[in-house]
Amino acid sequence: xxxxxxxxxxxxxxxxxxxxxxxxxxxxxxxxxxxxxxxxxxxxxxxxxxxxxxxxxxxxxxxxxxxxxxxxxxxxxxxxxxxxxxxxxxxxxxxxxxxxxxxxxxxxxxxxxxxxxxxxxxxxxxxxxxxxxxxxxxxxxxxxxxxxxxxxxxxxxxxxxxxxxxxxxxxxxxxxxxxxxxxxxxxxxxxxxxxxxxxxxxxxxxxxxxxxxxxxxxxxxxxxxxxxxxxxxxxxxxxxxxxxxxxxxxxxxxxxxxxxxxxxxxxxxxxxxxxxxxxxxxxxxxxxxxxxxxxxxx
Amino acid sequence: xxxxxxxxxxxxxxxxxxxxxxxxxxxxxxxxxxxxxxxxxxxxxxxxxxxxxxxxxxxxxxxxxxxxxxxxxxxxxxxxxxxxxxxxxxxxxxxxxxxxxxxxxxxxxxxxxxxxxxxxxxxxxxxxxxxxxxxxxxxxxxxxxxxxxxxxxxxxxxxxxxxxxxxxxxxxxxxxxxxxxxxxxxxxxxxxxxxxxxxxxxxxxxxxxxxxxxxxxxxxxxxxxxxxxxxxxxxxxxxxxxxxxxxxxxxxxxxxxxxxxxxxxxxxxxxxxxxxxxxxxxxxxxxxxxxxxxxxxx
Numbered sequence: 025x026x027x028x029x030x031x032x033x034x035x036x037x038x039x040x041x042x043x044x045x046x047x048x049x050x051x052x053x054x055x056x057x058x059x060x061x062x063x064x065x066x067x068x069x070x071x072x073x074x075x076x077x078x079x080x081x082x083x084x085x086x087x088x089x090x091x092x093x094x095x096x097x098x099x100x101x102x103x104x105x106x107x108x109x110x111x112x113x114x115x116x117x118x119x120x121x122x123x124x125x126x127x128x129x130x131x132x133x134x135x136x137x138x139x140x141x142x143x144x145x146x147x148x149x150x151x152x153x154x155x156x157x158x159x160x161x162x163x164x165x166x167x168x169x170x171x172x173x174x175x176x177x178x179x180x181x182x183x184x185x186x187x188x189x190x191x192x193x194x195x196x197x198x199x200x201x202x203x204x205x206x207x208x209x210x211x212x213x214x215x216x217x218x219x220x221x222x223x224x225x226x227x228x229x230x231x232x233x234x235x236x237x238x239x240x241x242x243x244x245x246x247x248x249x250x251x252x253x254x255x256x257x258x259x260x261x262x263x264x265x266x267x268x269x270x271x272x273x274x275x276x277x278x279x280x281x282x283x284x285x286x287x288x289x290x291x292x293x294x295x296x297x298x299x300x301x302x303x304x305x306x307x308x309x310x311x312x313x314x315x316x317x318x319x320x321x322x
Numbered sequence: 323x324x325x326x327x328x329x330x331x332x333x334x335x336x337x338x339x340x341x342x343x344x345x346x347x348x349x350x351x352x353x354x355x356x357x358x359x360x361x362x363x364x365x366x367x368x369x370x371x372x373x374x375x376x377x378x379x380x381x382x383x384x385x386x387x388x389x390x391x392x393x394x395x396x397x398x399x400x401x402x403x404x405x406x407x408x409x410x411x412x413x414x415x416x417x418x419x420x421x422x423x424x425x426x427x428x429x430x431x432x433x434x435x436x437x438x439x440x441x442x443x444x445x446x447x448x449x450x451x452x453x454x455x456x457x458x459x460x461x462x463x464x465x466x467x468x469x470x471x472x473x474x475x476x477x478x479x480x481x482x483x484x485x486x487x488x489x490x491x492x493x494x495x496x497x498x499x500x501x502x503x504x505x506x507x508x509x510x511x512x513x514x515x516x517x518x519x520x521x522x523x524x525x526x527x528x529x530x531x532x533x534x535x536x537x538x539x540x541x542x543x544x545x546x547x548x549x550x551x552x553x554x555x556x557x558x559x560x561x562x563x564x565x566x567x568x569x570x571x572x573x574x575x576x577x578x579x580x581x582x583x584x585x586x587x588x589x590x591x592x593x594x595x596x597x598x599x600x601x602x603x604x605x606x607x608x609x610x611x612x613x614x615x616x617x618x619x620x
Contacts, residue, residue, distance in 0.1 A: 025618060028618065030614070033352055046420050056362070057430050059616050060614075060618070076614070076618055089535075121615070205614075212606075216415065265599075265603060266599075266602070266603065269603050284604070284606040285603070285605070285606045286603050286604055286605050286606070286608050287605060287607065287608075288605055288608060288612060290612065291612055291613070291614045291617065292612060292613065292614060292616065293594070293613075293614045293615065294592055294613050294615045295618075297595070297596050297599035297613070298592070298595050298596070298599070300599035300602065300603060301563075301564075301595035301596070301598035301602070302595070303465070303598040304564070304598065304599070304602040305563060305564065305567050305584050305598060306455060306581070306582070306583040306584055307583070307584050307585060307586055308583045308584070308587060309512075309585065312478075313589065314586060314588065314589055314590060315589070315595075316328070316358075316374070316418060316503075316589045316590060316591045316592065317591065317592045317615055317616075317619065318592075318615075319358050319589065319616065320323060320326065320356055320358070320374055320619070321618070
């Protein structure tokens with residue numbers, strides 16, 4: 025795999041293992057597609073699949089999985105703790121390697137158009153793919169959930185980007201869009217003051233004047249008696265990990281507090297850390313093609 | 323490819339393109355083997371191939387290439403600027419991913435034994451595979467070159483590890499061994515004093531009291547009017563890049579000199595830089611399995 029897109033489709037089925045296996049099946053044993061992970065939650069009654077692939081084979085596999093999910097899931101009988109508006113609730117496409125943001129948006133649009141046409145599914149484009157700033161935020165699109173969509177879609181403001189202007193009777197509505205890889209990154213402080221962690225979070229996060237692609241809050245690590253600035257880095261290619269790390273060190277100084285470490289939760293693309301190493305070592309003219317693994321994946 | 327070994331065989335043919343293509347052919351189009359690069363030099367009359375693969379398919383491909391090289395190359399007629407002792411001069415095996423040093427040594431021993439048996443080739447194990455400290459250094463084994471091997475192998479001290487105690491009449495002698503990935507890493511200083519670069523190189527390199535897996539010299543970058551400490555890091559898993567970088571900064575201080583950047587020449591494994599990022603960010607409990615690309619390669 026040389027050009028790699030990640031896709032993390034969320035399906036509204038977290039209980040029936042037979043149905044879950046059927047939905048996942050299109051992501052298995054295909055050239056150019058690799059299933060990395062899937063997790064289901066019975067309380068949420070939701071399935072989250074993590075898959076990567078070359079754009080074309082990935083597109084085909086996702087469209088197959090949508091078709092199966094629509095057949096298997098009946099939203100009129102669905103209950104669960106997680107907000108949801110459709111059998112295929114949301115399908116984000118994330119550029120990972122040799123794929124631009126524009127190309128991920130193009131892929132999302134192709135999947136949205138084909139799914140609307142093949143399955144009569146109304147589809148909203150969201151995040152980077154949004155046709156309107158009011159549609160970037162998934163929570164806004166999903167407000168009202170499956171049950172509320174029948175009224176919501178009648179409003180001109182909520183005309184879907186693709187497909188009919190009425191929800192699929194049993195599969196509801198789906199959001200499809202491109203977003204950048206999200207890195208869950210936390211920085212630990214040698215204090216137990218949650219207030220200090222929250223103040224620092226406010227200083228570094230975008231919402232309150234900080235870095236453009238950083239969301240953050242303070243949280244307590246009770247068992248360790250310390251606090252941390254817990255963040256989602258929503259585009260590390262533009263807001264680098266080292267930048268927020270150094271900024272937190274600077275902000276912590278004013279409280280006489282030190283940074284004692286950090287943590288990365290879950291997966292992240294190699295580039296996020298290579299970028300950081302290249303910064304600290306001051307490496308000149310570095311190319312990702314110098315990474316042996318990049319060459320192997322070509 | 324999940325378990326990856328790199329192999330960089332050196333063949334004594336840098337001029338005849340037909341022969342070169344024949345020698346490279348076993349590394350093309352094979353499941354579990356990927357040819358990354360090859361470069362030939364007519365003056366050196368030498369071919370350097372860079373290939374990666376899973377241990378078993380790589381072993382088979384290397385043995386095939388050895389057989390072809392022995393048939394195609396006649397060392398009695400070979401001339402070139404680079405020292406050489408055989409048609410297949412040297413075959414290093416380098417553990418890259420999910421392969422231990424021990425397993426790379428085992429692979430080297432298997433190839434050495436099979437090549438000796440199949441082709442009647444005397445073989446010395448060198449570097450990490452050496453049966454004796456006096457055989458670690460390739461230059462010592464190769465001393466006397468092809469022409470001198472006929473006398474050298476008569477000495478009890480230079481009995482080959484595998485194969486006959488006399489050179490192959492037209493293919494000479496081959497060295498096979500495991501070594502760690504070598505990273506060519508240079509650190510630039512804001513001075514034009516070669517003496518300072520050399521003093522710092524002496525302080526950080528193993529030979530004169532520095533870090534165990536670091537070789538280094540000072541060199542001038544004439545076009546930029548600065549100097550650099552030019553290094554070969556011979557095992558970055560034990561002597562990390564950030565460690566030598568920080569040590570050079572500390573040493574440079576005593577001369578009132580600053581480090582102004584660094585450079586990596588050629589390829590390096592992702593782990594060498596991930597390790598560095600994890601150090602500078604103080605990331606706790608990081609696993610290489612958190613790298614998306616690691617998961618994709620599984």
